Amino acid sequence: MSTLASSLLPWRRAAPGETAPQPVATGVLPIEPTHYHRLGLPEDCTATELQIAWMRIEPTLPPPLTPVQRRDLPDDRTELRRAEDRRLARAVLGDPARRAIYDAWLARERAAPTSWVKRLLRRG
Numbered sequence: 001m002s003t004l005a006s007s008l009l010p011w012r013r014a015a016p017g018e019t020a021p022q023p024v025a026t027g028v029l030p031i032e033p034t035h036y037h038r039l040g041l042p043e044d045c046t047a048t049e050l051q052i053a054w055m056r057i058e059p060t061l062p063p064p065l066t067p068v069q070r071r072d073l074p075d076d077r078t079e080l081r082r083a084e085d086r087r088l089a090r091a092v093l094g095d096p097a098r099r100a101i102y103d104a105w106l107a108r109e110r111a112a113p114t115s116w117v118k119r120l121l122r123r124g
Contacts, residue, residue, distance in 0.1 A: 034106060035089035038082075043103075047096075054090050061086065 036043050039053050061083045065073070073081050092098045 035092050035102065038086050038089040039093070041093075043106075047094075050090075050093055054094070057086060058090075 034043070036045070039050070039057065041049060041053055045053075062080060064087065065080065065084060070084060073084070092102050
């Protein structure tokens with residue numbers, strides 16, 4: 001298994017006599033705002049805190065969009081786009097396995113020296 005694939009699987013343990021693979025810094029995407037910021041939570045929040053925050057936020061959101069409506073959303077940060085982003089953040093952080101993968105990805109991206117997006121923007 002490649003080092004990148006191994007770093008995406010936090011539950012994979014090293015075999016006896018084998019060193020654990022180190023996470024690979026990919027620097028692929030900008031990471032602000034994070035799912036935690038979208039829900040107004042610290043990154044070390046518990047599942048209970050997440051549930052309380054979601055119960056506070058959910059009644060204020062507009063109804064969910066259909067896939068066609070979601071596809072046709074404008075790129076700017078409208079209220080509907082922010083609501084969909086918050087629903088996605090809840091889906092990722094509410095599932096322990098997805099949250100572990102997301103947290104590992106965040107740590108890897110923050111450890112990357114420069115993302116490819118920043119390097120691309122610097123050329124222009």
